[in-house]
Amino acid sequence: MADKVMTFEKLPDRPPPMSQVGIVGWVRENLFGSKTNTILTLVSLYVLYILVVPLVDWAVINANWVGEDKSVCDANKAGACWVFIAARFNQIMFGLYYGANPDQIWRPTLAFALLIVLAIPLFIESFKYKLQLGAFILFGYPFVIFALIHGAWLGLPVAGTSEWGGFMLTFVLASVGIVGALPIGILLALGRRSELPVIRTFSIAFIEFWRGTPLITILFMASVMLPLFFPSEVDFDKVLRAMIGITMFQSAYTAEAIRGGLQAIPKGQFEAAEALGHNYWKMMAFIVLPQALRISIPGIVNTFIALFKDTSLVSIIGLLDLLNMALITSRSLEWKGFDLEGFTFAAFIFWICCYAMSRYSRAIEDKIDKATKY
Amino acid sequence: MTETSAVQQGGSQPSKETAADIVIEMKSVNKWYGEFHVLKDINLAVSRGERIVICGPSGSGKSTLIRCINRLESHQQGTINVDGIELNDDVKNIDNIRREVGMVFQHFNLFPHLTVLENCTLSPIWVRKLPKREAEEIAMAYLERVKIPEQAKKYPGQLSGGQQQRVAIARSLCMSPKIMLFDEPTSALDPEMISEVLDVMIDLAESGMTMICVTHEMGFAKQVANSVVFMDVGEIVEQAEPEEFFNHPKFDRTQLFLSQILAH
Numbered sequence: 001m002a003d004k005v006m007t008f009e010k011l012p013d014r015p016p017p018m019s020q021v022g023i024v025g026w027v028r029e030n031l032f033g034s035k036t037n038t039i040l041t042l043v044s045l046y047v048l049y050i051l052v053v054p055l056v057d058w059a060v061i062n063a064n065w066v067g068e069d070k071s072v073c074d075a076n077k078a079g080a081c082w083v084f085i086a087a088r089f090n091q092i093m094f095g096l097y098y099g100a101n102p103d104q105i106w107r108p109t110l111a112f113a114l115l116i117v118l119a120i121p122l123f124i125e126s127f128k129y130k131l132q133l134g135a136f137i138l139f140g141y142p143f144v145i146f147a148l149i150h151g152a153w154l155g156l157p158v159a160g161t162s163e164w165g166g167f168m169l170t171f172v173l174a175s176v177g178i179v180g181a182l183p184i185g186i187l188l189a190l191g192r193r194s195e196l197p198v199i200r201t202f203s204i205a206f207i208e209f210w211r212g213t214p215l216i217t218i219l220f221m222a223s224v225m226l227p228l229f230f231p232s233e234v235d236f237d238k239v240l241r242a243m244i245g246i247t248m249f250q251s252a253y254t255a256e257a258i259r260g261g262l263q264a265i266p267k268g269q270f271e272a273a274e275a276l277g278h279n280y281w282k283m284m285a286f287i288v289l290p291q292a293l294r295i296s297i298p299g300i301v302n303t304f305i306a307l308f309k310d311t312s313l314v315s316i317i318g319l320l321d322l323l324n325m326a327l328i329t330s331r332s333l334e335w336k337g338f339d340l341e342g343f344t345f346a347a348f349i350f351w352i353c354c355y356a357m358s359r360y361s362r363a364i365e366d367k368i369d370k371a372t373k374y
Numbered sequence: 375m376t377e378t379s380a381v382q383q384g385g386s387q388p389s390k391e392t393a394a395d396i397v398i399e400m401k402s403v404n405k406w407y408g409e410f411h412v413l414k415d416i417n418l419a420v421s422r423g424e425r426i427v428i429c430g431p432s433g434s435g436k437s438t439l440i441r442c443i444n445r446l447e448s449h450q451q452g453t454i455n456v457d458g459i460e461l462n463d464d465v466k467n468i469d470n471i472r473r474e475v476g477m478v479f480q481h482f483n484l485f486p487h488l489t490v491l492e493n494c495t496l497s498p499i500w501v502r503k504l505p506k507r508e509a510e511e512i513a514m515a516y517l518e519r520v521k522i523p524e525q526a527k528k529y530p531g532q533l534s535g536g537q538q539q540r541v542a543i544a545r546s547l548c549m550s551p552k553i554m555l556f557d558e559p560t561s562a563l564d565p566e567m568i569s570e571v572l573d574v575m576i577d578l579a580e581s582g583m584t585m586i587c588v589t590h591e592m593g594f595a596k597q598v599a600n601s602v603v604f605m606d607v608g609e610i611v612e613q614a615e616p617e618e619f620f621n622h623p624k625f626d627r628t629q630l631f632l633s634q635i636l637a638h
Contacts, residue, residue: 271446272483276497276549277472279465286496290487368487 059344070335084338085345088329092345095165095320104157108168111145138179145172161239165320167349169239173246173321174308180247181307182300185254186293190284192259203255210252216313218245223317242314246307253303261296262288294368301361305354322346395422396455397553397584398443403452405438412438413449414608420553425585427595427616430605431631436588439605440555443586444475457552473501476546480558482538484530490517490541491526494548502549509548516544520574536567540574547578554578556587590635596620604628 031041062079064072073081085092091099094108118137121127149168152158164172191203210218222245223238230236265288273283293300315324326342329335398420405413412435420426428436441447442454445461445468454461456471485493494513498504504512517523520540522533530538539559546554556575560568572594579585579598589595595602595616602619604612604627612619612628623629 266483268479268481268483269485272477272479272485274446275444275472275475275477275479276545277469277501278497279469282500286500287485291485294487 073338080344081338081341084330084335084341088335091166091329092322092325092342093167095163095168095325097159097163097165098168099166101157101159104151104159107148107151107156107159111148114144115141142176142179161237164239166325167322169314169319170308170311170322171353173239173242173311173314174304176243177246177250177307177311178304180243181250181254184247184251185258186289188251188255189258189262192255193262207252207255210249211256213249215246215249215310216316218249219313219317221245238317238319242317242319246311250303250307253306254300257296257299257303258292260299261292261294264295265291294365297361297365301357305357308354308357309350322349396420397422397457398586399453399455400439400442401453403439403442403449403454405442405447405449405451412608413442416452416610418603418610418613420584420586422552422584423582424600425579425583425598426587426601426603427599428586428588428603428605429590429592429595429631429635430611434605435608436605437557440477440557440586440588443553443555444472444477446477473549474552475555476549476551476553477555477557478539478542478546478559480561482530482535482542482562484538484542484545486530489527489529490522490533493530493541494545497545498548513544513548516547517541519547519577520544521570534567535563536570539563539567539571543571543574543578553584553586556585556589558588558590560589560591592620592636604631606631 030037032038058078059080062076064076064079064081064083067073067083069083069087070081072083088099090102090105094105098105098108115137118133118141121133122130122137127133147153148156149164149172150159150161188203188207191199192207194200194203219242222241226236226241269287269291270283273287278287312321312323314321320328323343323346326346327339330338330342396419398418400416400418403413403416404411416439418426418439428439430436438447442449442461443456448463449461457474459467459471461467461471484490485496488496491510491513494516495506495509498509498512499506502509514523514526517526520543522537522540522544525533525537525541530541533541543559559575560571563571568591572591575585575587575594576598585598587594587599599616601613602616603610604619604623604625606627612623612625614624619628620632623632
């Protein structure tokens with residue numbers, strides 16, 4: 001034992017060595033860290049070069065951007081014919097009816113603009129009525145968009161659902177599928193983990209039936225088989241039938257994604273909730289589901305992205321979504337032979353939507369991680 | 375059967391004065407996990423305001439015993455009466471009992487998606503149906519009492535273990551329970567954080583709360599317990615006042631256990 005107590009002094013923090021930080025450090029560490037790494041970097045750069053350069057040449061540099069008709073594109077075969085997309089834009093985006101009635105285009109345009117305007121406050125941190133606004137977008141707005149797009153109201157000419165198409169149809173089908181599947185999926189996921197055998201068996205049977213059946217089959221059944229079971233006066237709308245089929249299909253996948261989240265919640269959370277006197281529904285609503293849904297966000301969004309692209313399968317029942325609309329317009333007499341441009345454009349729109357969903361889910365995850373990091 | 379008679383001798387002492395005021399009464403309680411007989415003929419009576427410490431080696435059934443009191447585990451034989459309500463399969467009874475019995479867990483079990491304040495107000499608002507303002511005032515008062523009001527807006531993940539456990543205690547107290555159960559509340563804590571939690575528990579004991587604590591903190595037992603229960607292999611071996619329990623344990627099994635945990 002020393003006679004005098006010494007005072008401990010903390011050493012100052014020092015910056016790391018220069019070679020570890022900055023761009024040079026990053027490149028050396030990540031791109032040329034080892035021999036294999038260097039070879040992979042060089043090969044990758046070469047592959048990018050042989051792929052990207054011709055693509056940019058075709059899609060941007062040599063492309064035909066302005067013109068009235070096909071003749072411009074026929075004169076310059078080396079580049080993409082974006083004139084075709086411009087000429088048929090309304091049809092590809094909004095379907096046959098709006099393609100044929102450009103004076104009515106304001107209706108779907110207004111509907112989309114309204115959605116964007118309504119959604120903006122959801123991204124503003126300080127906005128207080130997010131819950132109410134979100135509820136309106138989910139439960140009130142669909143009526144607005146239907147009234148606007150379908151018409152037959154305030155003297156608007158009718159655009160029947162059978163004439164809906166293009167991106168608008170893709171968007172409507174996917175949105176209905178996503179919004180409808182989430183609550184059903186939650187109930188199914190809870191049911192599958194229920195202690196009541198009847199509910200559990202029903203949930204498992206339901207999930208496994210819809211998950212085990214290809215979407216094409218479901219759409220086909222909904223379109224061809226269902227009418228056989230009903231008297232001929234009953235005429236379900238084709239789009240409605242597709243919506244129901246897609247929602248059922250999607251709810252099975254959503255349920256499985258959420259079940260994964262439910263299983264990840266530690267037992268202690270249930271016990272604490274029970275010890276505090278919460279009954280089953282309160283425990284699920286306030287304690288378990290909020291955590292389980294956060295964990296399942298990547299899985300849920302993954303199924304949403306898959307669904308968004310799967311909507312193209314409605315072509316099997318004669319509905320023309322974005323992809324099929326792009327396809328048939330490029331098969332029209334006037335624009336024959338521009339499939340590649342049609343597909344590229346459709347792919348681009350799909351990619352924007354799916355990438356946006358993916359980024360949005362990342363943003364939510366990051367925000368939650370920051371707030372509740374364990 | 376000699377063990378159980380020893381229990382009744384020891385256990386009856388503190389409850390004699392207030393015999394009418396027994397809040398928890400377990401009679402010949404038996405429980406099995408599958409084939410495994412985890413609780414054997416448990417008899418235990420707890421009076422209002424009494425502080426009982428339960429100790430024993432791991433796997434002796436201590437946690438299971440207190441988890442039977444708020445029905446986190448169900449017993450198969452015998453009766454458990456809590457505050458005049460008998461615990462059985464009736465969901466109403468279970469809900470009523472859980473409202474009166476608070477529990478603190480080894481791993482805190484705070485709700486990670488809610489702030490400290492929300493952790494404390496969620497159950498008063500949704501189970502006790504208190505107005506939000508009132509629930510928040512009560513919560514702040516208890517957070518004050520466990521000495522962390524300044525952490526109210528943080529999330530549990532941002533707090534140390536000791537702080538989290540104090541929040542867990544405050545969260546239970548916000549439901550104004552008549553009885554508090556502690557299931558090894560300091561076992562998962564870093565050594566330097568144990569005393570801050572024990573301080574809160576001592577403060578609570580001094581305020582007259584009925585407490586049952588499963589713990590290995592013998593200092594705590596000596597300081598606040600009215601009675602110490604020693605369990606082994608699913609049975610209550612011995613129950614006595616701390617003075618008696620630590621200085622003159624009756625059974626060799628108790629002596630061995632005490633020599634093991636007090637040796638260092």
